[in-house]
Amino acid sequence: xxxxxxxxxxxxxxxxxxxxxxxxxxxxxxxxxAAGLDCLVLETETREFIxxxxxxxxxxxxxxxxxxxxxxxxxxxxxxxxxTACEFRFAGERYRLSYAELTGCHHFVYPQPxxxxxxxREYADARGGEIRFGVRDVELHGLDTGRPAVSYTCPETxxxxxxxxxxxxxxxxxxxxxxxxxxxxxxxxxxxxxxxGWLALLAEAPPSSxxxxxxxxxxxxxxxxxxxxxxxxYYLQCPPGDDPGNWPHERVWAELQRRLRAxxxxxxxxxxxxxxxxxDMHDYVVEPMVFGxxxxxxxxxxxxxxxxxxxxxxALHDAFLLGDALVARLTEGDDSGLEGYSQACLRRVWDYQExxxxxxxxxxxAAAGDPFRAGTAVAxxxxxxxxxxxxxxxxxxxLGSAARY
Ligand code: FAD
Numbered sequence: 001x002x003x004x005x006x007x008x009x010x011x012x013x014x015x016x017x018x019x020x021x022x023x024x025x026x027x028x029x030x031x032x033x034a035a036g037l038d039c040l041v042l043e044t045e046t047r048e049f050i051x052x053x054x055x056x057x058x059x060x061x062x063x064x065x066x067x068x069x070x071x072x073x074x075x076x077x078x079x080x081x082x083x084t085a086c087e088f089r090f091a092g093e094r095y096r097l098s099y100a101e102l103t104g105c106h107h108f109v110y111p112q113p114x115x116x117x118x119x120x121r122e123y124a125d126a127r128g129g130e131i132r133f134g135v136r137d138v139e140l141h142g143l144d145t146g147r148p149a150v151s152y153t154c155p156e157t158x159x160x161x162x163x164x165x166x167x168x169x170x171x172x173x174x175x176x177x178x179x180x181x182x183x184x185x186x187x188x189x190x191x192x193x194x195x196x197g198w199l200a201l202l203a204e205a206p207p208s209s210x211x212x213x214x215x216x217x218x219x220x221x222x223x224x225x226x227x228x229x230x231x232x233x234y235y236l237q238c239p240p241g242d243d244p245g246n247w248p249h250e251r252v253w254a255e256l257q258r259r260l261r262a263x264x265x266x267x268x269x270x271x272x273x274x275x276x277x278x279x280d281m282h283d284y285v286v287e288p289m290v291f292g293x294x295x296x297x298x299x300x301x302x303x304x305x306x307x308x309x310x311x312x313x314x315a316l317h318d319a320f321l322l323g324d325a326l327v328a329r330l331t332e333g334d335d336s337g338l339e340g341y342s343q344a345c346l347r348r349v350w351d352y353q354e355x356x357x358x359x360x361x362x363x364x365x366a367a368a369g370d371p372f373r374a375g376t377a378v379a380x381x382x383x384x385x386x387x388x389x390x391x392x393x394x395x396x397x398x399l400g401s402a403a404r405y
Contacts, residue, residue: 011162014040014130015330017150018169019138019178021050021131023112024298024315025171026119030072031323033127037330040163041131042138042152044172047120054202054275056112057227058083058212058309060400061105063316070320075118080110081226083211086398088381090216090366094262095385099395107399111227112312140168140181144292167326170296171319174303182291192353194281194305194360197240199247200233205271207232208260214363215259216381218374221363222259224268225309231274235306237364244276252276281305281360283353288342289318295341297322302349307356307363313400314352318345348405355397 016032018025021043032039043050059080067073084100084107100106123129134155141149151162170178198221207226215222220237227233236255238247253270260268282305289301298315321344325337358380365377383390396402 011149011164012040013164014038015165016040016167016169016326017042017163017165018171019140019150020170020172020176020298020300021045021116021120021133022171022173022298022315023115023119023312024300024319025169026116026123027067027070027072027316027319028169028171028297028323028326029123029129029131030119030127031070031319032326032330033123033129034070035327035331037327039129040165041123041129042135042150043131043133044135044138046133050113051117051120052113053116054111054113056306056309056312057109057225057233058312059108059110059115059316060313061108062400063313064108066316066320070323072119072122076108076110076115079114080108081228083107083109083226085210086212086214087209088214088216088362088384089260089262090378090381092261092263094265095381096211097384097391097394099398102392102395103399103401105399105401107309109226111231115312138172138177140170140178140294143168143181143294146293148293166293166330168294169322169326170294170300171298171315173299176300178294178296179286179300181294182286182296186291188287190285190287192283192357194364195240196281196364197238197242198279198281198306199236199238199242199244199252200275200277200279200306201235201252201273202227202275203232203234203271203273204230205232205269206230208266208268213260216363216366216377217259218366219255219259220367222256223363224256224260232269232271237367238278240278240280242278244278247276249273279306281307283356285346285349285353287346289345290338290342295322295326295338297345301345302353304349304352304356305360307360308352308398310352310356310400314345314349317348317405321345348400351397351402351405352400 016039085098135152213224223235225233289296297318328334
């Protein structure tokens with residue numbers, strides 16, 4: 001079957017088409033280019049937009065090692081800040097958990113736009129990878145045949161373009177189109193809603209601590225995540241679907257100061273809010289992450305609410321496995337990586353989902369309006385600071401450092 005469209009240019013051919021230029025898609029593209037394989041990345045946004053889109057910032061050590069092994073971490077290793085501890089604040093007190101002492105591992109803090117900028121430069125400018133920005137109406141064809149194809153509307157000409165390929169990497173995030181190409185009878189989507197919102201904020205203000213702060217307060221959760229010496233991410237629990245317009249500057253800072261207050265620490269350093277949006281906190285997992293010649297990676301396959309800063313790490317984990325598996329298949333005819341891909345990704349995905357749920361209850365239990373949940377949330381917190389075994393288990397999950405993956 002061919003997918004030439006009437007009046008369109010003849011189909012092009014690439015071994016792999018990657019839909020989406022986020023951390024997952026760009027990493028897969030870089031792995032393929034390093035092996036001398038052709039591929040095409042299709043992205044709906046512009047290069048400027050993706051290089052500035054603020055989101056994640058916390059990378060686990062194994063993920064940085066994986067990037068470094070693939071020649072993708074030069075800037076990151078020079079510029080990232082290392083974090084070795086986090087701090088819980090509740091009942092007006094502060095409790096510091098030095099996870100690096102417990103695991104020998106630390107977090108790297110490197111804002112996602114910087115990582116995406118590095119990955120685009122390496123893929124397009126250094127490794128000669130092909131990428132089309134601003135494409136529209138991406139559609140997938142013939143995924144369960146040996147000759148799939150991807151079509152899109154070209155931004156310059158407005159015409160449909162068809163690219164025939166052997167494999168499609170669906171890396172187009174939570175709002176992309178590739179996930180919808182899995183027929184419902186061939187894939188299960190497991191969903192979980194937290195029933196709360198988070199007001200996600202970026203402040204032009206220096207961090208007020210050398211580490212991440214979790215405020216577990218009866219008025220709701222508040223989080224403080226250093227991003228750079230000038231910028232700090234904050235979160236405030238709010239009703240789901242709340243309007244960011246309900247959160248003027250003064251209200252945001254008053255609430256952050258209240259929920260993150262602890263004995264003996266100065267007030268938070270305040271500054272202008274440069275991003276303010278409400279996240280509807282939910283998770284999903286697509287199982288299996290494969291349909292015919294389509295392989296999903298990153299948020300296209302699984303969303304984990306930013307409770308434990310896991311999403312970008314999972315996207316990279318998938319991308320390492322998928323990139324390496326595609327190289328093995330296309331250069332040596334070795335199918336084993338692609339056959340085991342979904343299962344290998346999902347082990348870490350489900351572990352991180354479970355940890356995020358556990359931690360969510362610690363953050364939000366005090367404000368649930370249910371004395372039972374408030375009581376069990378405090379029990380979880382106290383256990384972390386009275387049981388070395390519980391602290392070590394927490395640190396292992398927070399760092400994703402278990403050997404079992
Ligand atoms: P994305 O980064 O979403 O990339 C997908 C790309 O596909 C985008 O560039 C998009 O424009 C493009 N696209 C979409 N539709 C199409 C289409 N039809 N055709 C072509 N292209 C398309 N994770 C962490 O690990 N640590 C954190 O600290 C953290 N903090 C976060 C804070 C916030 C506020 C948010 C929202 C998320 C956070 N995350 C965090 C999650 C993390 O940002 C995501 O998990 C990560 O971006 C997933 O990467 P991805 O490549 O799978 O998808």
